[in-house]
Structure formats: C-alpha cells, structure tokens
Amino acid sequence: MSMPIPVPSALILAGSRPGAPDPVAQAEGVAHKALVLVDGAPLLTRVHAALRAAGVERVAVAADAPEVVALAERLGAEVIPPESGPSGSVARAFSHLGAPMLVTTADHALLQPEWVRQFIEDSPVDADVALLLARRDAVERAVPETRRTWLRFADGQWSGCNLFLLASPDARHAIATWRDVEANRKKPWRIAAKLGPRVLWDYLRGTLTLGEAVARLGRRIGIRAAMVPARDGLAAVDVDKVADLALVRSVAARR
Template identity: 35%
Template structure:
C-alpha cells in the first residue's frame, strides 16, 4: 500500500452518546461505544477495522476512549451532542478537505477491514458522487445474522436496511449540511417532510413503488449534491449493537470468527 493510497480517506468515528444510556449503564461504562464485545470495547473493534483497511490516513474519534483505543486515534474530540455538530467539529479538526471523508459509528464491532475495503472499492467506482451511503439487502442480513432485528425499508428493487457508515466530499459540507439539518428537524413532522422531499416521492416510498435510483435522485435534489446508494452484501455494515440481543449475537459471531 503506497503512502498516497493509505491517506486516500480521513475517518471520523462517532463514539459519543447519552451518558445515561441504559445499555451503557448496565455494563458499567460511560457510552455505548465502550460496551465490551468479546472482551474489548466496541469502538476498539471498529478502530482496528479502519486501521487494518490500509486506506485511512488520519482518524478522529468523538467520545470517551480507553488507552488501547487511543493508540489508534489521531484526534480525540468531545461529543457535541448531535450528529451534525459532531460532523462539523470532526471535519474542522481533521482539516484536510481533499478526497472523501469516511464516517462510521462506533457500534458496528462485526465490521472487518475487508468488508470496509469492499465498500470503499464500490465508492471509488462513483467518483462524481458527493455523498455515498451503503444499504444492505434484507436477505443478506437474515442470512448472516439469523433472527436479527433491524429496520427495513421496502422499495421497488428490494428491501434494505441502512448502513452505519457513509462517505462524502468534505468540500461540499457547507452545501448540504444545512439542508440535512432541515430534514432531520422535519423527520417527525410528516407535512414538513413531505414539503421537503415532495409528496409524490413520499407516497411512492411509503407504498414501496420508489426505486433505488428514484430515491437517489430525490436525495440529490433535496441535499443539493449527487447522492448514491452502495448496495453491499456485508450485513455487518448495517448491524449495530444497541441492546442485549444484539450483544449476544455479536459475541457469538465474533467468537466463531476468531
């Protein structure tokens, strides 16, 4: 791996969260990213996958850490309380606006370096996209993790769950983050949301008639950047650990993988 390839991406890992999260509290840790899985914090598993990918230069981590995690982090930042505030703070700290930024949550401990590299390879095939978001087919999730409970969305091309990572062009942050904030603010107000994305698009989405391509086009118009979905067979990309049943699944999976 050349030095240029190794710094192709800068990564921001989101490991903050509500200090009163019952799941974290039940395990005696400050936040979910520190809950032990197979004897090690979830966030450490993610950090190792990112570093082992060989494609990431600098890594910023938001939230509490352990000394073993610190050895894999270039910049450790406090939690700002919201996704958008954390994104802004993380990008400002990383500084470099060239290439693409990789953002991951700290609660996907089953993610491997090879799986991450597969997603990055698919992203590289779409150089013009300013925002890329992986989705996982339902059948891939249920085949890899039988009995897993996830939120799925049905579109005309199939049924998918969203991933827990995404990629974007940092140079476009000022362009789409304000629009994304408006979407998040409207997510619990159906009339506002319909006005933003268009009632026709919303109706087709709710009835399963919207295609992946149609959804990409709607998101692109809404955010003002070219957005593309990455369909990946890697269920670990879309399987976070935030409740006891998820933890039992992750423990069993990782014990078999070792």
C-alpha cells in the same frame, strides 16, 4: 466505476447522548458503550483497528466521556469534542479533516477492513456523498436471528450500515440535513415528503427505489448522493440494544 482516490481520514462517533444512561453500557457496568468488550476488546478499539487495517491513515474520535477520550488517545486517534448531535460532530470533524472522510460509529462492532475497502470501491466516482445500506435478504442470510425496522422501497427492504463517505467538499451541504434524515430514518415516508409531492406519490405507489430516493434527496440539497449496497449483510449489525450485544458476541465468537 470504482473510486480512484484514497480515503485518508475517518471519524468514529462516540459521543455521549443526553438523557437516560445507555442501556448497553449500564448492563455491562461501563461508563460508555464504546468501552463494552467484544471478544476481549472494547468496541472502539475494534472499529479503530478495522479502519486502520483498511488503509485509513488518520482516524479521529468524537468523544467527551473521559474514559473514551483516554482510550482514543491510547489508540493514537485524534480526539474531537462532540457537538450536541451527530450532525454537529460530523460538521466539526469535516472542517478539521476535510474530504474525503469516512464516518462510522463506535458500536459498529463487527466492522471489517474489507467492508470499508469495498464500500469505497463501489461508491460512484462522481458522488459527493455515499451511504452503505444492506438488503433485508442479505442481512437475514448473515444473521437470521436479527430483528430490526426495515426501510421499504420498490427495490426491496433495506437497513442502514452506519458507514458514510463524504467524498468531496460539497458534502458539507449534506451535513446540514443529516439531523432530519437521521431522526426519520425509520419513517422513510417523511424523508420522501421532504422531496416534494411527486416523490412522495412515487413512494406511496411503491415505485420509488431507495437509490432514486437518495439521488433525489441529493439533488434537492445541491449534491450528488448515492447509496451503495453492502456485499455482506453483517455490515448492518451494530449494538443498539442488549440483545444486539449478545448477537454481536455470538457472531464474533463464530468468526
């Protein structure tokens, strides 16, 4: 069943990470990765435009770098001061914007309005939280040259797409576990271990699907959680490394 309600708001995560400078921003000579140009437009501008074209009425940006804040304001987005990590920033925005709320990142450079609409349409109507993920075959069909770490489950290998839907007020229960899941996103056995020995055993036996893992994690924290397969493998492409930027620019030029 498709989701019958609109998504009036979205959050773009564009905060600064503590520690060493971002290698992509450093290579491009800009103050923040969100300002890197692809096809003549900053990454943040591209993501904001995709959300608005998808019909999202209210877009907020979690940002603290002055240059990114200034760009967000020029775009007409609300600026929300970020917390120390993504989960904290999402919690602050969720308390301000409410449900339903989309969450994505400023480096989701190829984000398309139809991906956003399809994600909402494909999210189960009773889900409190939904996550977009792409199968390896779909990603490699779209961009054969990509190199990434895959989540290996019984129903295939998957990659995250940096697009989340907090569909109901109960999604607040998921935000508290966001940090742990994000920290272990490339170590799915650790995520499975948090669900108890039965789930870990199923994962080690190779019988646990990604959808089952997400649903069981949701039940563990008291919500209904669902994974949504991306229709386009390009949805898994973001800009984490300089090599990713070259790939994104190549794809953008072809499109």
